[in-house]
Amino acid sequence: MIPAETIEKIRDKTDIVSVVSEYVKLRKTGKNYVGLCPFHSEKTPSFTVSQEKQLFHCFGCGEGGNVFSFLMKIENLSFAEAVKELGAKAGIKVEESYASSTSRTKKEKLYEVLALAAKYFRDCLEEEKGIKARNYLTQRGISEQTAKIFNLGFAPEGWDNLFRYLISRGATPELIEQAGLTLPRQDKNDSYYDRFRSRLMFPIYDLRGRVIAFSGRTLTQEEPKYLNSPETPLYHKGETIYGINLAKEEIKKANFVILVEGNLDLLNLYQAGFRNTAAPLGTALTPYQCKLLARFTENIMLAFDADTAGGAAMERSAELLQAEGLKVKIVELEGVKDPDELVRKTGAKGFQEALSKALPFLSFKIKRALAKHNLSEIEARAKALKEVAGILSLEKDTFIQKEYTKMVSQQLSIEEETLLSEIKRQRFYRRELEKDLRRIVEKPPSKLVEAEKNLIALALQDPQALAEIKEKLTVEDFSFPETKMVAQFLFAVDLGNTKDPIHFVLENLPEESAKKMLTKILVPELPANKDKILADCLQVIEREKLSKQINLLKTELKKAEQAGETQKVVELLHLLREQATSL
Ligand SMILES: [Zn+2]
Numbered sequence: 021m022i023p024a025e026t027i028e029k030i031r032d033k034t035d036i037v038s039v040v041s042e043y044v045k046l047r048k049t050g051k052n053y054v055g056l057c058p059f060h061s062e063k064t065p066s067f068t069v070s071q072e073k074q075l076f077h078c079f080g081c082g083e084g085g086n087v088f089s090f091l092m093k094i095e096n097l098s099f100a101e102a103v104k105e106l107g108a109k110a111g112i113k114v115e116e117s118y119a120s121s122t123s124r125t126k127k128e129k130l131y132e133v134l135a136l137a138a139k140y141f142r143d144c145l146e147e148e149k150g151i152k153a154r155n156y157l158t159q160r161g162i163s164e165q166t167a168k169i170f171n172l173g174f175a176p177e178g179w180d181n182l183f184r185y186l187i188s189r190g191a192t193p194e195l196i197e198q199a200g201l202t203l204p205r206q207d208k209n210d211s212y213y214d215r216f217r218s219r220l221m222f223p224i225y226d227l228r229g230r231v232i233a234f235s236g237r238t239l240t241q242e243e244p245k246y247l248n249s250p251e252t253p254l255y256h257k258g259e260t261i262y263g264i265n266l267a268k269e270e271i272k273k274a275n276f277v278i279l280v281e282g283n284l285d286l287l288n289l290y291q292a293g294f295r296n297t298a299a300p301l302g303t304a305l306t307p308y309q310c311k312l313l314a315r316f317t318e319n320i321m322l323a324f325d326a327d328t329a330g331g332a333a334m335e336r337s338a339e340l341l342q343a344e345g346l347k348v349k350i351v352e353l354e355g356v357k358d359p360d361e362l363v364r365k366t367g368a369k370g371f372q373e374a375l376s377k378a379l380p381f382l383s384f385k386i387k388r389a390l391a392k393h394n395l396s397e398i399e400a401r402a403k404a405l406k407e408v409a410g411i412l413s414l415e416k417d418t419f420i421q422k423e424y425t426k427m428v429s430q431q432l433s434i435e436e437e438t439l440l441s442e443i444k445r446q447r448f449y450r451r452e453l454e455k456d457l458r459r460i461v462e463k464p465p466s467k468l469v470e471a472e473k474n475l476i477a478l479a480l481q482d483p484q485a486l487a488e489i490k491e492k493l494t495v496e497d498f499s500f501p502e503t504k505m506v507a508q509f510l511f512a513v514d515l516g517n518t519k520d521p522i523h524f525v526l527e528n529l530p531e532e533s534a535k536k537m538l539t540k541i542l543v544p545e546l547p548a549n550k551d552k553i554l555a556d557c558l559q560v561i562e563r564e565k566l567s568k569q570i571n572l573l574k575t576e577l578k579k580a581e582q583a584g585e586t587q588k589v590v591e592l593l594h595l596l597r598e599q600a601t602s603l
Pocket residue numbers: 057058059060067078079080081082083
């Protein structure tokens with residue numbers, strides 16, 4: 021446990037705006053800052069940071085919290101790790117109590133097991149039994165030095181080599197399995213076998229240079245060709261990029277990244293001097309990976325394989341990267357199947373040339389659409405016109421759209437006007453479609469939830485409001501799970517002595533959803549007419565209470581009428597009239 025005073029001291033000395041700025045480009049609007057959310061895909065910023073309250077909230081995906089939660093989420097750290105890291109930056113030493121400093125966390129143990137496994141695979145590659153893997157590397161043009169830099173290894177044949185090695189170094193069978201290195205045997209209880217056998221091993225590192233998983237290429241004919249670690253507490257598929265730990269500084273320096281499909285493409289490009297190269301470990305990129313890249317550059321060069329699968333993966337990846345606001349160019353591989361082959365055939369110079377000829381994604385799409393059709397036929401030209409108009413109708417920059425329209429209409433031998441009006445037509449239809457969709461999806465927010473949320477927001481920022489709410493309402497008056505949970509906390513605790521009620525509540529609430537609700541209502545600035553809001557919201561809740569009572573009375577009345585209890589009916593009618601007048 022880290023003492024609460026230490027946590028508070030670190031929070032006081034840390035500015036959430038400067039921490040977030042290391043990951044997100046922020047712009048000031050009013051008192052708050054906004055930027056593109058690092059946790060979900062968006063084109064217009066809904067990620068908001070309040071410097072005054074030291075909170076962040078994304079109105080798009082609902083993520084929110086304070087500076088510790090931000091660092092935990094973006095760097096995949098535990099609370100203690102985040103506190104320590106910010107403490108180090110603020111020059112505050114974090115003393116942990118005895119208990120937690122001696123018992124390492126499970127994550128720390130997993131990192132250790134994976135580092136040990138990487139060392140084992142490395143040793144195997146260098147030993148005599150690694151000859152097959154070494155030969156394969158030579159055949160693929162990978163030098164010993166490059167293999168060393170990427171810490172490549174070899175998983176030997178046999179069912180439990182790694183397992184026995186790790187056990188002899190003190191790891192438990194459960195931990196080894198959780199690290200994704202073994203699988204339980206079906207035929208024998210409490211028995212395991214190695215996941216990676218007869219494979220060339222590529223350790224996968226996180227941004228901090230810790231081994232979190234492996235990718236193993238078969239050295240026999242066994243399927244799959246590449247076997248990756250399963251999901252583990254440390255490794256989440258689609259959240260890591262191979263080579264990024266080594267490439268990140270080079271990417272910043274060059275201000276662009278070359279993305280390739282295969283690990284061996286990456287190694288060969290690295291050897292040829294293209295050190296700003298990374299590989300997404302899968303066929304298509306994920307939004308998370310796009311976000312990760314955006315932290316280092318906004319310029320992406322896609323050099324995926326030239327086959328059709330590579331083309332489709334490239335297209336999807338490019339669309340996604342663009343949606344994240346990144347600038348994408350396509351490196352065309354002519355006459356070769358992948359970047360590996362290009363660089364080995366033509367050297368660094370050949371690849372450099374391909375890079376300099378890379379096409380902006382829009383150009384590439386138009387070029388491909390036109391190439392599909394035989395433009396000497398009128399019918400084919402009509403089809404090409406529609407297709408290109410579809411592509412151009414998505415372009416937001418009117419200058420770019422106009423320039424391309426000019427160019428394409430020449431190629432199609434048509435008037436610019438013809439293409440322009442087709443673009444407008446397609447854009448109009450899409451807008452109508454989007455409007456319909458929005459109509460279906462959007463629901464009006466309930467007045468009651470809004471009132472409860474407003475009251476919570478006021479209670480946390482204004483002691484007088486809190487006192488009034490406590491006087492007029494009870495916990496039972498809050499009807500939604502999240503607001504009720506916060507209300508429970510507020511009614512049970514005396515906030516009078518806490519210096520910073522907002523952060524006190526945030527750090528002590530047990531439920532994640534309630535925390536996100538809190539940051540959502542706290543990040544926007546408090547309106548000037550807060551007394552009126554307080555009165556209005558209290559009234560909404562009072563009315564809700566009354567109408568519930570009236571409904572209850574009505575049901576009772578019905579029952580009494582059916583049972584013929586005349587006296588009770590009269591009493592209930594009287595009560596009902598009283599209630600209704602106060603509504
Ligand atoms: Zn978001």
